Amino acid sequence: MVPPLVLDIDGTLTTVDGRLDPRVLELLPDWEAPVVLATGKAFPYPVALAGFLGRDATVIAENGGVVHVDDETSLLADPSAPRAVIEAFLERGGDLGWGGDETVNRWRETEVAVSVDADEALLREVAAAAGDEVEVVDTGYAFHVKSPDVNKGEGLARVAGSLGVDPEAFVAVGDSENDVSTFEVAGTAYAVANADPAATAAADVVLEAGYMDGTAAVLEALAAGETPPGRRR
Numbered sequence: 579m580v581p582p583l584v585l586d587i588d589g590t591l592t593t594v595d596g597r598l599d600p601r602v603l604e605l606l607p608d609w610e611a612p613v614v615l616a617t618g619k620a621f622p623y624p625v626a627l628a629g630f631l632g633r634d635a636t637v638i639a640e641n642g643g644v645v646h647v648d649d650e651t652s653l654l655a656d657p658s659a660p661r662a663v664i665e666a667f668l669e670r671g672g673d674l675g676w677g678g679d680e681t682v683n684r685w686r687e688t689e690v691a692v693s694v695d696a697d698e699a700l701l702r703e704v705a706a707a708a709g710d711e712v713e714v715v716d717t718g719y720a721f722h723v724k725s726p727d728v729n730k731g732e733g734l735a736r737v738a739g740s741l742g743v744d745p746e747a748f749v750a751v752g753d754s755e756n757d758v759s760t761f762e763v764a765g766t767a768y769a770v771a772n773a774d775p776a777a778t779a780a781a782d783v784v785l786e787a788g789y790m791d792g793t794a795a796v797l798e799a800l801a802a803g804e805t806p807p808g809r810r811r
């Protein structure tokens with residue numbers, strides 16, 4: 579019996595240059611337990627990935643702002659405060675850093691994502707002025723301006739409840755600050771070798787390999803009934 583999985587996407591199912599690793603298409607379609615895609619990306623991305631894997635869209639998007647399970651979508655955060663921060667950031671001369679008709683935020687419903695090339699100091703200054711209503715989360719792929727009331731871990735608790743599965747049964751793999759809450763809710767948490775200090779510190783096991791090399795090692799071991807390799811903390 580394989581365990582249910584909760585998997586981050588960027589840095590976890592991808593290669594070092596950001597491509598979807600082909601092993602995702604080999605290992606996940608026939609995984610005989612729930613697979614939850616938990617991402618900072620906007621909702622359509624994990625829905626599309628789940629669809630192309632031939633699986634139900636059991637998805638946590640926008641860092642927990644959007645949860646989809648059992649054909650029901652929940653929007654769990656109010657985008658007004660993050661959007662007001664972004665307006666103030668733009669007024670102060672900031673630039674989101676994505677270029678023209680960008681698709682990063684086009685379908686984003688509860689938060690706003692800013693490029694890692696943007697002016698981080700200005701963004702944090704403007705966000706701090708908004709007080710407790712917003713936080714800035716750095717995934718290594720974007721700065722997410724979001725409500726602190728939602729996160730991937732809360733999303734996992736909701737998904738697990740809906741599926742009737744104990745959250746402790748889940749095996750999590752992730753790479754960054756936005757996976758810490760997932761690691762706290764799931765029973766066993768693996769950080770890939772490329773994980774940032776926050777995810778590394780929150781993980782039960784730190785993998786020797788990075789990106790999908792690390793994740794594939796976990797999935798292959800679990801499928802073989804073996805203990806995945808890595809440094810237990």
Ligand SMILES: O=C(O)COP(=O)(O)O
Nearest residue numbers: 587588617618619717719
């Ligand atoms: O959207 C991001 O910034 C990162 O996405 P991820 O949570 O799938 O790694």
Ligand SMILES: [Mg+2]
Nearest residue numbers: 586588589753
């Ligand atoms: Mg990630």
